[in-house]
Amino acid sequence: MNDKLKQQSNFFSETFSEEETKRLDRQLRLPGWNQKALKNSVVVIAGIGGLGTEIAKNMAMAGVGTLHLIDLDIIEYSNLNRQILFSDADEGEPKSKVAARALKKINPHSKYVWHYSNLEDVSPEIYATADLLIAGLDSVTARSELIRRAVHFQKPMIDGGTATYYGHVYTYFPGKNACLQCDPQTERERETLAACTLVGIPRKRSHCLLKGQLFFESKNNRPPDTSVKEEMIIVLDYANNLAKEHFSEQGLFTLDEVVKMVDQHDPTIITINAVIASLQSQEALKILHHVKGIKLGTINTDYVIYNGLVGKFFYIEKPPNKKCMLCGSNATIIEEVTIPETSTVDMLLSIIKNKDYKYDPECEPSFWLIDKKDPEDIELDKTLKEQSIRNFETLYVTGLLKNNEEIDLYIRLKLR
Amino acid sequence: MSEEFEELSIDEEEEVEEEIISKTPEKEKTPGGKKISVYFQSTIGPAPKQEKLVVATDAPVSDIKYTVSQIFGLPADEFHLSHAGRTCDSGDVLEDYGVEDGDTILLIPVSTAG
Numbered sequence: 001m002n003d004k005l006k007q008q009s010n011f012f013s014e015t016f017s018e019e020e021t022k023r024l025d026r027q028l029r030l031p032g033w034n035q036k037a038l039k040n041s042v043v044v045i046a047g048i049g050g051l052g053t054e055i056a057k058n059m060a061m062a063g064v065g066t067l068h069l070i071d072l073d074i075i076e077y078s079n080l081n082r083q084i085l086f087s088d089a090d091e092g093e094p095k096s097k098v099a100a101r102a103l104k105k106i107n108p109h110s111k112y113v114w115h116y117s118n119l120e121d122v123s124p125e126i127y128a129t130a131d132l133l134i135a136g137l138d139s140v141t142a143r144s145e146l147i148r149r150a151v152h153f154q155k156p157m158i159d160g161g162t163a164t165y166y167g168h169v170y171t172y173f174p175g176k177n178a179c180l181q182c183d184p185q186t187e188r189e190r191e192t193l194a195a196c197t198l199v200g201i202p203r204k205r206s207h208c209l210l211k212g213q214l215f216f217e218s219k220n221n222r223p224p225d226t227s228v229k230e231e232m233i234i235v236l237d238y239a240n241n242l243a244k245e246h247f248s249e250q251g252l253f254t255l256d257e258v259v260k261m262v263d264q265h266d267p268t269i270i271t272i273n274a275v276i277a278s279l280q281s282q283e284a285l286k287i288l289h290h291v292k293g294i295k296l297g298t299i300n301t302d303y304v305i306y307n308g309l310v311g312k313f314f315y316i317e318k319p320p321n322k323k324c325m326l327c328g329s330n331a332t333i334i335e336e337v338t339i340p341e342t343s344t345v346d347m348l349l350s351i352i353k354n355k356d357y358k359y360d361p362e363c364e365p366s367f368w369l370i371d372k373k374d375p376e377d378i379e380l381d382k383t384l385k386e387q388s389i390r391n392f393e394t395l396y397v398t399g400l401l402k403n404n405e406e407i408d409l410y411i412r413l414k415l416r
Numbered sequence: 417m418s419e420e421f422e423e424l425s426i427d428e429e430e431e432v433e434e435e436i437i438s439k440t441p442e443k444e445k446t447p448g449g450k451k452i453s454v455y456f457q458s459t460i461g462p463a464p465k466q467e468k469l470v471v472a473t474d475a476p477v478s479d480i481k482y483t484v485s486q487i488f489g490l491p492a493d494e495f496h497l498s499h500a501g502r503t504c505d506s507g508d509v510l511e512d513y514g515v516e517d518g519d520t521i522l523l524i525p526v527s528t529a530g
Contacts, residue, residue: 051530138530163494166460166525183502185528266529303501305459305524314459316522318501 010035020109024063035063037292042066043284044130046119046146048095049073050268051160052136053085054277055284056099060107062285067103068126070115071095082270119145120373124392131291133157134284136277138266140187147172147180151327152334152394152410156287156299160280164267165308167276169300170318171283174327177301182321182328205247209261212239226263229255235262272308279304333407334394338414341385345378352411358401365399370410384415391415449474452517460525461490471510478506488523495523 010028011021015036021028028035041064045052048071059067075083075090075098085102086095096114103112115122119142127133127149135157137143143159150157154174161168172179202208212235216224224231232255240252289296303316322328337351349365359365367378371393378387378395389395395411450473457466465488471480477497485492497504499513499521515521 047530049530136530138528140528143528160530161527162529163525163527166527168525168527178501184505185496185503186505187528268529305527307459307461307464307525309460309462310464312464314522314524316498316501316524321502 008034015039017109020063023107023109027062032289032294032296034289034292034294034296037289037294038063038285039065040292041132041288042068042130043288044068044070044127044133045136046070046133047136047138047142048085048099049079049136049138050082050162050270050273051277051280052134053083053095053099054274055134055136055160055281056103057084057106058278058281059284060103060110060112062281063107064110064284064288066111066113068113068115068122068130069096069099069103070117070119070122071099072116072118078265082268082273118373119149120371123390124149124371124394125390127155128153128392130155132284132287134280135159136280137161140185143180143185148326150174151179151181152412153392156291158280158283158287160276162266162268162272162276165269165272167272167306167308168304169276169279169283169306170303171287171299171301173287173299173301176299178318178320179324179327181326182324183318202242202246205243205250206261208239208242208247209235209253209258211242212236212258213262224262226259232258232262272306275306275308279306332396332410334410334412336412336414338416339384341389341415342383344381344383345387346380348384348411348413349380352397352400352409356402357407357409360399360401360406363399365397368396370394370396384413389413389415450511452515452519454515455518455520456484456488456523457520458488458490458495458523460495460523461488473511473515474509476506477504477508477510480510481506484523490523494526496526498522498524 010033013036016024016039024035027033043059043064043066045056045059045067048056048069052069052071056067056069071094073095074092075086075095077088077091079086080088085099090098094116096116100112100114103110133146133150133155135143135146137146147157149155150172151174156174157172159170159172159180202211213224215238216231216235224235226232236253236255236258239258243250243252283300286297286299290299301318303318305314305316307314320327323330325331335352335355337348339348339351345367368375369378369389391414393413395413397409397411400407400409451470452473453468454471455466455468458464467487481492481497499515499519502513504510504513
């Protein structure tokens with residue numbers, strides 16, 4: 001028996017302890033499966049909410065070696081209808097931290113690294129060295145942050161999202177299909193208390209509710225409490241008096257509508273959440289084989305929609321957009337520079353000049369650290385270390401010329 | 417309500433074809449711009465639904481969404497219009513997305529919650 005065949009054994013791999021092999025026994029029997037590939041994998045899960053906890057649980061149980069769990073939130077009671085890793089006792093604690101603790105109990109053989117942070121402040125090295133990024137995010141903005149890292153570091157990213165009884169799964173696979181910026185999405189518009197739009201006669205039926213809320217706030221100098229029925233009734237009565245007067249044909253508001261308007265959150269249910277998270281997880285397991293050169297099935301590059309009200313799936317092809325500013329042919333070039341962290345930015349610029357870039361005489365080059373939440377000015381005569389520039393950090397540079405044409409540039413720094 | 421609309425759309429379609437193909441000279445094109453028939457198909461809602469509608473290609477996406485939301489009985493802020501893998505932005509017009517006669521436009525969920 002040759003060495004290569006021996007290495008492929010799931011049951012006699014030296015990577016696993018006896019206990020771990022026993023625990024994983026049933027999946028080691030899967031055709032085409034390679035447990036070692038999963039054990040050696042590093043996965044970033046961005047957002048540890050409904051989708052993120054479920055995905056993390058699946059990745060941990062499947063034996064993925066290292067999970068980075070990123071979330072900037074703390075646990076609230078309203079998370080407990082669907083967020084599997086949390087319980088009553090954890091209220092107020094960081095989601096990522098509690099998730100890591102719960103996962104360690106579920107499968108102690110893997111490594112869980114928690115980041116109580118936004119996506120930007122996590123070291124760029126984490127994204128650069130991961131095999132796969134998975135999104136369990138709840139905003140378009142956060143998804144844009146993650147997809148830029150996926151495109152720049154050429155990492156597959158599995159996005160998922162839910163809305164009432166529906167959900168979607170979409171895997172960006174570098175070079176194969178559209179990135180999220182090829183087809184930019186806009187944030188859903190919420191009805192908000194913009195006082196200027198609420199002066200005078202309500203133009204929309206929903207404005208009656210907002211006016212009711214405003215009425216309560218003007219009387220009490222605080223927003224109404226959605227858990228106090230009497231307060232909701234005050235808002236309701238005010239809103240319905242207006243509705244009767246101006247929108248009589250459209251009927252009256254209910255108490256539940258008032259609660260949902262005053263405290264606006266996306267409605268979500270565990271079942272839809274679990275379907276979407278499981279689809280993301282199953283794609284993840286295939287991709288983790290794939291990126292290690294092991295063929296297991298085919299990666300679904302379509303945008304998948306699940307409608308839980310009719311129990312049906314829909315598929316949309318997403319070809320890359322050649323004009324995409326992030327991944328298209330006009331996207332900003334990335335130059336990778338390996339440099340000691342004791343070097344100054346001035347020295348860095350000289351390296352860039354060696355790569356056939358010139359300074360634009362009409363404007364000084366300027367730098368931005370685009371991976372940070374609050375970009376800071378970069379000073380030429382300070383070292384990278386002094387300015388806390390991290391490994392794999394990306395600098396955006398303007399004011400350069402190449403072949404006498406103005407050009408903007410990304411410089412990716414590999415520190416040594 | 418939707419049946420009524422379907423009848424209406426068939427009438428319109430016949431009119432438009434006559435106008436464009438034979439009778440009307442180019443310069444007297446209707447001020448509303450070119451009209452095409454498009455299939456609108458919902459992926460959301462309690463029952464799958466498809467409607468063939470005649471639309472003006474220079475109509476703003478936001479207007480089409482508003483009307484389609486009434487025809488399908490679905491709130492306009494709960495779906496995007498999607499054509500050939502591109503999500504139609506409310507501020508654009510339909511022809512920005514290269515929508516052609518006979519194409520399908522999907523109503524897809526705004527599924528951003530995690």
